[in-house]
Every structure is written in C-alpha cells, then in structure tokens.
Amino acid sequence: MVRGNFVMKRIENAANRLVTFTKRRNGLLKKAFELSVLCNVDVAVIISSQKRKTL
Template identity: 50%
Template sequence: MGRGKIEIKRIENTSNRQVTYSKRKNGIIKKAKEITVLCDANVSLVIYGSSGKMYEYCSPKTNLIDMLDRYQRLSGNKLWDAKHEDEIPKIMRKHEQVLEEENKHLMYLVQQSEMAAMGDYQAHEPFSFRVQPMQPNLHERM
C-alpha cells in the first residue's frame, strides 16, 4: 500500500513546516549518501533552511570546490565573476614581495651576527662604514 499524494505548496503552519523541513532534509541527505555508495557518484549537496542555517554533504572522494569547478567547466555557466579569479595572482604576487623583503632583512641580520662573531664589529653601523680605506691618509685630503 503506497502513500497518498500531497499537494506541493507552502505549509502555512510554522511548526508543521519545520517538522517537514527537518524530515525531508534528513531524507535527501540520506539519498545523497546512498547514491554515492551504490553508484560511485560524486554528490555535493547544500541546503539553506528558512532560518539561514546551512547543511551540506559532499562525497568522500571529492570536495565542493572541485565539484563547482567541474560544474562550471562542463556546463559553461559562470558561477563567479572573472574579476575575482584575477585576485588570486595579485594576492600571491604581493605575498611574494613581502616574503622577499622579509628574506632580505633576515639575510642582513644573519650577516651582522656572523660578522659580530668574527671580531670587533659594531652591529649598529651599516656595512658601508666598516670598510677601511686602502690608503688611510687619502680621506684627510678631502
């Protein structure tokens, strides 16, 4: 004996609507898990309730970003603007510049500590002031 058909329309009673939502949400997540196991399908499911709370399911062998990239590639639908795709290289270049500057600073500190370990070196003086003239008396003529 089967169940009777119900009319698909918004449930007006808030409490009944919440109970139906909860049961159907659990049912669709269960079906997504079953099709993943039975058919070796990649499934991603995202559900937002009326309260704004998010529920998700993604097949164990994949992740949502890969699924969305694949969807975008195969369907031809753009999910996000190209301007946002250009942001990643810009951020990476800026991050690389910061790392290079930090690397130069650390190299300078290492050089100072090595020279301090070698002998009488004043760490507060820049490298250019530590160079001794070849002919000491020439600098007095200027």
C-alpha cells in the same frame, strides 16, 4: 496507475513546516549517501533553511 497533479502550497504552521523540512532534508541526505555508495562517487548537497542558513 496515473498520479494526479499535486499543488504545492506553503505550510502555514511553523512547527509543522520545520518538521516537514527536517524529514525531507533527512530523506534527501539518505538518497545522496546511497547514490554515493552505489556509484562510488562523491556527492555534494547544498541545503538552505528558510532563514538562509546553509546546512
């Protein structure tokens, strides 16, 4: 099954944007942790918020 093209666009609602950012951040951190455990390696993830705050 072929997936269609997805056009990235800005989420205008600030509350929805924050929720989406939080969910994506948590998913990315989970994947990094899983990679660390499966491959027995150190993994570094650098995430910055919209206001350039490093998390």
